[in-house]
Amino acid sequence: MSSIARAQGIFASRSFSMFYAGQALSYVGDGLRTLAIPLLVYHITGSALSLGITYALEFLPFALFGLVGGALADRLDRRRLMIGCDFVRFTVMALFAVAIVLLFLIQCLRLFDVVATKGQSLITLIGQALLGCVIDRGRAWAQQQHEDGDDADRDDQGENDEEGFRHGLF
Numbered sequence: 001m002s003s004i005a006r007a008q009g010i011f012a013s014r015s016f017s018m019f020y021a022g023q024a025l026s027y028v029g030d031g032l033r034t035l036a037i038p039l040l041v042y043h044i045t046g047s048a049l050s051l052g053i054t055y056a057l058e059f060l061p062f063a064l065f066g067l068v069g070g071a072l073a074d075r076l077d078r079r080r081l082m083i084g085c086d087f088v089r090f091t092v093m094a095l096f097a098v099a100i101v102l103l104f105l106i107q108c109l110r111l112f113d114v115v116a117t118k119g120q121s122l123i124t125l126i127g128q129a130l131l132g133c134v135i136d137r138g139r140a141w142a143q144q145q146h147e148d149g150d151d152a153d154r155d156d157q158g159e160n161d162e163e164g165f166r167h168g169l170f
Helices: 014-045 048-075 078-157 161-169
Strands: none
Touching (some): 014 048
């Protein structure tokens, strides 16, 4: 038997496992966003130039602030710096999410306005069409009643010519 204790793995610590999982998901999300935004710009504009400019602008902050950020990272408390950077990144992403929700709500309000305006016109047209159908059916019913009445009058016409003449005019 060996007296050397077996070392536990790094993932045995729950705190480290949670940190690692959070960072891994964050990197996957950042990578997908880095690809998705230029592709969305290309889908909307159809321009390869716009796609290239958008992709280049995504890396511009790293190029501009990477050296300064590295110098600050060496001088500041790393834990506080990580928390601060993650908070700034969260705030920016949350503002994007709020902007998207607000744009969605504005579009919903515009759609509601269009539906309300056009819907009122549509309801008026449907009402007029239904009223026309009711009037046409009423006229057809009245004409049928009149024709049925004329047939009955013709049967009685042999008895009284003057009365049959009068009913024939109406």
